[in-house]
Amino acid sequence: MTDTGTLRLATLVGAVVLALLAGFALGRAVTAPTNIGTRSAAEVDDHLHPPGTEPHLHGGGVNGGAGQVAGLSVSDTGYTLVPQRTQLPAGTQVDLRFQIVDSDQRPVTAFEVVHDKPMHVIVVRRDLTGYQHLHPQMSADGTxxxxxxxxxxxxxxxxxxxxxxxxxxxSLALTLGVDLVVAGHYQPGELPAAAGAARVDDFTVTMRGVPQQGAVAPLLFEVARDGQPTPRLEPYLGAYGHLVAVRAGDLGYLHVHPEAELVGGAIKFWLAVPSSGDYRLFLDFQVAGEVRTAEFTVTIR
Known part of the structure; x- marks a missing residue:
């Protein structure tokens, strides 16, 4: 090859490299996160590490992640939820026991403490009533x-x-789910209509913002007490609020945690939903040492 040909080849290669570098820089600039408006689902993945320090979604694994529901499977990424029983009596407290086992059927015993607890259990009936947020105790054998x-x-x-x-x-955040059956006459309730405010005891909780598909949008919750000054919200499990969203139909699960500080006195979350449909939102908040749950229906078109 002549010297002229070599020079032309070097010039062409240099131009391609510069173009690739410029494209990479532009992509970084376009996807840089902001503190206003919506966020992409990928940006929310950053909030999974470390847990409890920034607003983030729980789920993880194959069926979880930012903007994707979790809890649809009893097994995920080699880990399985194994309950000792799945049939329970109505109206009687029982000790439900379960293990998380790995792909070799060995019980897992090492769990990270996330929001003050190593295990969070959410229970809700198929008609999206009867919500409970509970925290079991583990024995040395992983039960x-x-x-x-x-x-x-x-x-x-x-x-x-x-x-x-x-x-x-x-760190691997997972949500595994299983159905529990309570025998007896079942009378399902109707899903309440979508509304921007919810009542619980003498509190009114107002929701501002609309969840979106594929983009993480802000949701703010303002708590007021009837005829009294604005109540002082207290941290509960390391945050001013905990938000669980459950999709009607398949009970796909999202667990969202808020920004570390209140925003104008409101609890601020960032939430993405993966599809249209009805969702039931459950907001846990604490005032004067008592935890209450405000419930909302959101319809995504």
Whole structure:
């Protein structure tokens, strides 16, 4: 090859490299996160590490992640939820026991503490009533014991929300779910209509914002007490609020945690939903040492 040909080839290669570098820089600039408006689902993945310090979603594994529901499977990424029983009596408290086992059927015993607890259990009936947020105790052999009272007959979904270290030493957040059956006459309730405010005891909780598909949008919740000054919200499990969203139909699960500080006195979350449809939102908040749950229906078109 002549010197002229060599020079032309070098010039062409240099131009391609510069173009690739410029495209990479532009992509970084376009996807840089902001503190206003919506966020992409990928940006929310950053909030999974470390847990409890930034607003983030729980789920993880194959069926979880930012903007994707979790809890639809009893097994995920080699880990399985194994309950000792799935049939419970109505109106009687029982000790429900379960383990999380790995792909070799060995019980997992090392769980990370996330929001003050190594295991969060959410229970809700198939008609999206009877919500409970509970915290079982684990024995040395990896068996969790959960005192559980299900008042009404029907099929209930139990979600185990936890974080472990996988075989590579990385944090792995998972939500595994199983159905519990309570025998008796089942009278399903109608899903309440969508509304921007919810009543619980003498509190009114107002929701501002609209969840979106594929983009993480802000949701703010303002808590007021009838005829009294604005109540002082207290941290509960390391945050000013905990938000669980459950999709009607398949009971797909999202567990969202808020920004570390209140925003104008409101609890601020970032939430993405994966599809259109109806969702039931459950907001846990604490005032004067008592935890209450405000419930909302949201319809995504």
């Amino acid at each position: 969790w014991t959960l005192p559980l009272l299900l008042a009404d007959a029907g099929t209930w979904r139990l979600y185990t929300d936890f974080t472990i270290r996988d075989t590579s030493g990385q």
